[in-house]
Amino acid sequence: MWADNSVFYQIYPLGFCGAPFENDGQQNPRINKIYDWIPHIKKLGADAIYFSPVFESDTHGYNTRDYNKIDVRLGCNEDFAKLCTTLKQNGIKIVLDGVFNHVGRGFFVFLDVLKNREASPYRDWFYIDFGGNSNYNDGLWYEGWEGNYDLVKLNLRNEAVISHIFDAIKYWVQEFNIDGLRLDVAYCLDRDFLKRLRQFCNSLKPDFVLIGELLHGDYNQWVNDEMLHSCTNYECYKGLYSSFNSMNMFEIMHSLIRQFGPESWSLYTGKHLLCFTDNHDVSRIASCLNNEKHLKPIYGLLFGMPGIPCVYYGSEWGAKADKKEGDSALRACFDSPSYNDLTEFISLLSHAHKNNDALIHGAFYSKVINNKYCVFERNNGTERIYVAINADENDVSVSFDAGTSHLRDILTGMEYEFNGSITIPAYGVMYLTP
Numbered sequence: 001m002w003a004d005n006s007v008f009y010q011i012y013p014l015g016f017c018g019a020p021f022e023n024d025g026q027q028n029p030r031i032n033k034i035y036d037w038i039p040h041i042k043k044l045g046a047d048a049i050y051f052s053p054v055f056e057s058d059t060h061g062y063n064t065r066d067y068n069k070i071d072v073r074l075g076c077n078e079d080f081a082k083l084c085t086t087l088k089q090n091g092i093k094i095v096l097d098g099v100f101n102h103v104g105r106g107f108f109v110f111l112d113v114l115k116n117r118e119a120s121p122y123r124d125w126f127y128i129d130f131g132g133n134s135n136y137n138d139g140l141w142y143e144g145w146e147g148n149y150d151l152v153k154l155n156l157r158n159e160a161v162i163s164h165i166f167d168a169i170k171y172w173v174q175e176f177n178i179d180g181l182r183l184d185v186a187y188c189l190d191r192d193f194l195k196r197l198r199q200f201c202n203s204l205k206p207d208f209v210l211i212g213e214l215l216h217g218d219y220n221q222w223v224n225d226e227m228l229h230s231c232t233n234y235e236c237y238k239g240l241y242s243s244f245n246s247m248n249m250f251e252i253m254h255s256l257i258r259q260f261g262p263e264s265w266s267l268y269t270g271k272h273l274l275c276f277t278d279n280h281d282v283s284r285i286a287s288c289l290n291n292e293k294h295l296k297p298i299y300g301l302l303f304g305m306p307g308i309p310c311v312y313y314g315s316e317w318g319a320k321a322d323k324k325e326g327d328s329a330l331r332a333c334f335d336s337p338s339y340n341d342l343t344e345f346i347s348l349l350s351h352a353h354k355n356n357d358a359l360i361h362g363a364f365y366s367k368v369i370n371n372k373y374c375v376f377e378r379n380n381g382t383e384r385i386y387v388a389i390n391a392d393e394n395d396v397s398v399s400f401d402a403g404t405s406h407l408r409d410i411l412t413g414m415e416y417e418f419n420g421s422i423t424i425p426a427y428g429v430m431y432l433t434p
Helices: 030-044 077-089 108-119 159-176 191-204 234-245 250-260 292-304 341-354 357-361
Strands: 008-011 048-051 055-057 064-070 093-098 102-104 148-153 180-183 209-212 274-276 308-312 363-369 373-379 384-390 396-399 406-409 415-417 421-424 429-433
Touching (some): 064 159, 102 108, 159 191, 234 250, 234 292, 250 363, 250 373, 292 341, 308 341, 373 396, 421 429
Parallel strands (some): 008 308
Antiparallel strands (some): 102 148, 396 421, 406 415
């Protein structure tokens, strides 16, 4: 699958483009702002963009009004189609947010139910009780997503609903030439629907990728040959920043061993999960870390561990935002990309990741674990790379068996004579290969 070999860049378009939160109905081609960022995205080494919701919605994108129309606050379908063509010409794949668990109250089908009640031909598109009432005093009750009644839950066992969604996906492939979907709250989706979705998307494009938003539990229940290709690796998301803040690298290493180690009981060996330090739903990593000097080593770990690395726009230069400030703070509008040492370092990591198969398909072996540093091996059978991370403010000398007397750091090109130990610089990252 192409996504296994990629570096993703996530954009939340409504925030990125500075659109008003409420849908004002005024068409504005704000999406064209992305053209100016293409050189930056390419320099960063990303070759796939995951777009959070782009379709017409009530407010934040996840309360969809129309699956077949780009949100007017971003422009029109033609604007987005032209952008997608340009992205493809620049070697950038396109993954859209597929929000299929629920729609907004402004969705045309739901509006018909509110108007015509029992007489609506769409009454079975949702979970409706005409004898109840809603928080909006509609004179009927309906199921909302996790108690959020601006998000009306769809009945994914209704053939008309399934056909409507599949027709929209086919249109997105034809109109925008998309390469995959990130499925919102995939853990809520009907599993028979997911199986049919996989079959349908395979029929459209054999290499079409489905990445589910999963939080916890056994990801194998969703990521398998019948349903999703990949999912969000939230388990390691928490372990990444927590390990640095507590200066306890055992936490993230034990998660990686549990997920990808060589033991027979490892959960996801051979799978490629979407890995990240932050996204549009959580505090930015620069606001999570107690020590900003840990930004480089945490990205070094992200790009060295098994999985598909994903960078959230703005975090590549250390932008800050705390979840406590609200979603709008997390989904900021930046006038232009910024460049600093972190940006350049992530670019270096990105190119190293894509150009060394051991970092993509290589097995995972833990070599050294200490509270303040760790070393692990990625080995694809023909090449091996030792990822060395030091969270400490001091240089550390680390001993391990590399089976060689010579190592080269693919990040810097530096050559080292290896007599069983190597010095990792303070807050350092090394990708060492024989």
